[in-house]
Amino acid sequence: RLNQEPSREQTTAPPSVNPRRHTCTYIFTQKDYENAIKYYSEALDLNPSNAIYYSNRSLAYLRTECYGYALADATKALEIDKNYIKGYYRRATSNMALGKFKAALKDYETVVRVRPNDKDARMKYQECNKIVKQKAFERAIASDETKKSVVDSLDIENMTIEDDYVGPKLEDGKVTLKFMQEMMEWFKDQKKLHRKCAYQILVQVKDVLSKLPSLVEITLKETEKITICGDTHGQYYDLLNIFKLNGLPSETNPYLFNGDFVDRGSFSLEVILTLFGFKLLYPDDFHLLRGNHETDNMNQMYGFEGEVKAKYTAQMFQLFSEVFQWLPLAQCINNKVLVMHGGLFSEDGVTLEDLRKIDRNRQPPDSGPMCDLLWSDPQPQNGRSISKRGVSCQFGPDVTERFLEQNKLDFIVRSHEVKAEGYEVTHSGKCVTVFSAPNYCDQMGNKGAYIHLRGSDLKPEFHQFTAVQGSVHPQQYMLYMLHKEAFNDYSLASLWQQGANTTLRSTSIICFGCHDN
Numbered sequence: 378r379l380n381q382e383p384s385r386e387q388t389t390a391p392p393s394v395n396p397r398r399h400t401c402t403y404i405f406t407q408k409d410y411e412n413a414i415k416y417y418s419e420a421l422d423l424n425p426s427n428a429i430y431y432s433n434r435s436l437a438y439l440r441t442e443c444y445g446y447a448l449a450d451a452t453k454a455l456e457i458d459k460n461y462i463k464g465y466y467r468r469a470t471s472n473m474a475l476g477k478f479k480a481a482l483k484d485y486e487t488v489v490r491v492r493p494n495d496k497d498a499r500m501k502y503q504e505c506n507k508i509v510k511q512k513a514f515e516r517a518i519a520s521d522e523t524k525k526s527v528v529d530s531l532d533i534e535n536m537t538i539e540d541d542y543v544g545p546k547l548e549d550g551k552v553t554l555k556f557m558q559e560m561m562e563w564f565k566d567q568k569k570l571h572r573k574c575a576y577q578i579l580v581q582v583k584d585v586l587s588k589l590p591s592l593v594e595i596t597l598k599e600t601e602k603i604t605i606c607g608d609t610h611g612q613y614y615d616l617l618n619i620f621k622l623n624g625l626p627s628e629t630n631p632y633l634f635n636g637d638f639v640d641r642g643s644f645s646l647e648v649i650l651t652l653f654g655f656k657l658l659y660p661d662d663f664h665l666l667r668g669n670h671e672t673d674n675m676n677q678m679y680g681f682e683g684e685v686k687a688k689y690t691a692q693m694f695q696l697f698s699e700v701f702q703w704l705p706l707a708q709c710i711n712n713k714v715l716v717m718h719g720g721l722f723s724e725d726g727v728t729l730e731d732l733r734k735i736d737r738n739r740q741p742p743d744s745g746p747m748c749d750l751l752w753s754d755p756q757p758q759n760g761r762s763i764s765k766r767g768v769s770c771q772f773g774p775d776v777t778e779r780f781l782e783q784n785k786l787d788f789i790v791r792s793h794e795v796k797a798e799g800y801e802v803t804h805s806g807k808c809v810t811v812f813s814a815p816n817y818c819d820q821m822g823n824k825g826a827y828i829h830l831r832g833s834d835l836k837p838e839f840h841q842f843t844a845v846q847g848s849v850h851p852q853q854y855m856l857y858m859l860h861k862e863a864f865n866d867y868s869l870a871s872l873w874q875q876g877a878n879t880t881l882r883s884t885s886i887i888c889f890g891c892h893d894n
C-alpha cells in the first residue's frame with residue numbers, strides 16, 4: 378500500500394502537515410522532521426535494538442541534511458539486522474549525500490542482488506555506477522593533463538548573437554545598471570541569457586574574484602550600513618524579493634551574500650548570474666563568499682551541474698567551477714565582525730592571518746580551516762562534537778569565545794543552516810546565523826532573513842521575509858536517487874496519520890516502517 382500514492386482520504390493530515398500542491402503527497406516542514414527525530418529517539422531509548430526505528434530516524438536525518446547522523450543510524454540498523462534491505466537503501470543514500478560513491482554502490486549492489494525485480498533499486502544502482510565510473514575517468518585524465526582553464530579554449534569575441542535574440546546584452550562588453558535591470562526582468566519571465574553574455578560575465582568575474590584575498594577586509598564608516606544575506610539556493614524569485622524589500626545593490630546599498638547561491642532551487646543560474654553581474658557592477662560594494670555548495674561534489678548531486686548542462690553546456694559548468702574556486706572564504710567588517718558560510722574550526726588557535734594565507738583556488742579539502750569555514754555548525758554545549766553532517770565539526774560557545782578573544786573580534790555571522798525564523802542568535806550573542814531561502818526547497822515552511830549592520834554600532838538588526846508564491850519546480854535538477862528518496866517520506870507520513878498522540882510502540886507503525894524502498 379505504501380508504494381502507491383496515498384488516496385485522497387488517506388491524506389487527511391494533522392494540522393501541521395499541508396497537502397502538497399498538485400500531488401497527493403505531504404509537505405513536511407523542518408519541525409515535522411525534528412519531531413520525528415525526537416519520537417524515534419524516545420522510542421530507541423525504550424527499545425534500542427529496533428532496526429526500523431534507526432532506519433526511520435535515518436530518513437528524518439537525511440531530510441534535515443544531517444548526513445553524518447543518517448549514516449550512523451543506517452549503519453546501526455544494519456548491525457542489528459543485516460538482512461534489513463531498507464537499511465542498505467538508507468546507508469547508500471547517506472553515503473551518496475556525503476560523496477562516498479563507492480561505498481554507496483556496494484549497498485545498491487546488495488539491494489539489486491536481493492531484489493532483482495525492483496526497478497527503483499536498479500535505477501539508483503545505475504546512476505551511482507555511472508558516477509563512480511565518471512570519477513575514475515576524471516582521475517585518469519587529470520594525471521596526464523596539466524590543468525587548463527576553459528577561458529583559454531573560448532573565443533568569446535567571435536561568438537555571434539543571433540538576430541532573433543532580443544534579450545539583454547552587455548554594453549561594449551560591460552555590465553551596466555541597465556543591463557542588470559533588463560537581465561533580471563528577462564530571468565523573471567524564465568528566458569535564457571545568450572551564452573555569449575553568460576561567458577562574458579563569467580570570464581570577467583573570474584578575473585575580479587581572483588584578485589581578492591581569501592579573507593576580505595572592509596571598513597564601514599559611521600553612517601554606512603551593509604546588508605548580509607545567507608543561503609539563497611537557486612530561489613531566484615525570493616532573491617528578487619530581497620531586492621524589492623531592501624533596495625537594489627548600489628554603491629550606497631552594499632550587500633554581502635554569504636554562500637550557497639546554487640543547488641536545490643531550480644533557478645540557480647539566474648541567481649548566480651544576477652549576483653555575478655552585481656559583483657562586476659559594484660566590485661567594492663557587493664561581496665560574495667563561498668559556501669559548501671560552490672563545489673563540484675555538491676553541484677553534481679544537488680542540481681547546479683545538471684541545470685547548467687540543461688540550459689547551456691558542460692563546458693560552461695567547468696567555467697563556473699573555476700570561478701567558484703576564486704570566491705573568498707571569509708570577510709571581516711571593521712576588524713570586529715567575521716562572516717563565513719559555515720563556522721569556526723576543528724582546532725583552537727586559528728588566527729585571521731591563517732585565513733589570509735589559505736590557498737583557496739581548489740576544491741575544499743576534507744579537513745582543516747578551509748573545510749571548516751565552509752562546513753562547520755555551532756552547537757549549544759561547550760567543546761566540539763562530531764558533525765551531524767559528517768563533514769568538519771560542531772563547535773560550542775567556549776570555542777567561539779576563545780576564537781573571538783584571540784582575534785579581538787566581537788561576534789561571527791554565518792549561514793548554512795535553515796532556521797524557522799530565518800535567523801538565530803546563539804553563544805550569548807556571539808554567533809549569529811542568517812538564512813535567506815524562505816520556505817527552503819518549497820517545503821520547510823521557514824522564514825528568510827537578512828541582517829543590517831551599521832558602521833556606527835555594528836549591532837545586527839534582523840529583517841524577516843516570507844516566500845514569494847509560485848516559485849515553481851523546486852529541485853528539478855537533483856539527482857534521481859536523492860530526489861526520489863523524498864517518496865520514502867510515506868513512512869513518516871504514516872506516522873502522522875496516526876495522529877499527534879501516536880506512540881511508536883504501536884505495531885501498525887512498525888509495519889509502515891517495513892515497506893520496501
Ligand SMILES: [Mn+2]
Pocket residue numbers: 608637668669670718792793794
Ligand atoms: Mn551550506
